[in-house]
Amino acid sequence: MGSKNEPAFVLSSVADISTVEKHLPSLRALLQHCINDEPDISSLGFLAPLADHTADSYWLELMSTVTGPHATTTLLIATPTGSDKIVATVQLARMPKETHTFKGEVRKLMVHPDYRRHGLGKCMMDEVERVAREEFALEMLLLDTSKETPAREFYLKTGWTEWGICPNYAKSSSGVKHDCCFFVKDLV
Template sequence: MGSTKEPDFIISSITDASAVEKHLPSLRVLLQHCVNDEPEISSIGFLAPLTDHAATSYWLDLLSSSVIGPGATTSLLIATAPGSDQVVATVQLARMAKETHAYKGEVRKLMVHPDYRRHGLGRRMMDEVERVAREQFGLEMLVLDTSKETPARWFYLRTGWNEWGICPDYAKSSSGVKHDCSFFCKSLV
């Protein structure tokens, strides 16, 4: 039985305005797929249908306010498709501003384009965000939350995250229905 080679995705950080310009169209499309395709299981902060304008505005606001520049508090990692500039996955790492919380970060909005799921890309993105948190920022702990009713919960459980609590009716899916939310943490030391 032959083995199938997984696609060779390129994972990098968005660090300057030219990268934003280059990747903005595929960032918009990725966000729209993750919100609009399955709104009953999507829980990343937007109601469906997410318009072109709203998706583009989200990325421009995020990138200009917290990702690029000397005061950047969020790292945006992207994965591009083999031989392409198309963004097929993203994940964000937000660092905490308070001195007493500076040892930890929050993982936000892991998104994988539907056409590229089931290739290990989500796991690779999480491995990379953990590496960046530990090696570039010296973080000791990461936290995240996700709707209890989504496949994401099972993904985090399988990838070594510790579920420490569930809050009833904390999250809304993109369809507008309230769901319980699972809270996770992971030690990096």
């Protein structure tokens, strides 16, 4: 994904609201592409067409869980080397209950359509797993996705175990109910 000397993408963690404010146009565009371009296979919790103000509000409201002493979410972003444009994100949500602190949930892996099928999604998942294991000592990760999306095959190919399917669990961005697949990955 780049020359031997220079990576094609820079992966980093968002630590403050100013970073989100700075990158809000590219975060908005990323979310809108993932929702609006293929609403029949998008399953990120929004209906198409996703308006600018709704996308902006999502990113700004997310920051209340990302920053501060009681942060429970880590937001990872990817930018092409030499660019400020965010082309991929993934979130790691940690469980606040004492009996659940050993596990986390991967949420909203998004890769801009122009950057798909080049290994960036796998890099994002490798990084979120590394952060979960090394920075938070998590032992297990969970995630869910629509049964009808390409994401299901992606997770199966990257070592996740599908442990169940719930019929009509959620709606796609087009508003159609779909089955949801639940995945787990042990980190120990």
